[in-house]
Amino acid sequence: MSSTQGSSSTAADSAANDNKSNQCNSNNAEYAGHQSGYTGTGDQADLGNHANQLNPNNTNYQGSGSK
Numbered sequence: 001m002s003s004t005q006g007s008s009s010t011a012a013d014s015a016a017n018d019n020k021s022n023q024c025n026s027n028n029a030e031y032a033g034h035q036s037g038y039t040g041t042g043d044q045a046d047l048g049n050h051a052n053q054l055n056p057n058n059t060n061y062q063g064s065g066s067k
Contacts, residue, residue: 022028040046052058 019030022030023032024034025031038050040050049060052060053062055061056063
């Protein structure tokens with residue numbers, strides 16, 4: 001890989017990280033808010049589905065960090 005390609009990738013990575021930081025910064029115009037934890041409806045069907053998505057033995061499994 002040439003140094004030009006490497007710096008381009010680094011610039012893209014940096015831009016992605018800056019955007020992520022901007023979205024999480026309440027002082028930034030692009031801030032969209034953040035709700036920590038699970039924010040589902042809380043009824044039994046919803047809780048069961050949430051549990052299935054977190055269970056690697058279930059076909060609905062989405063892996064960690066995916067929502």
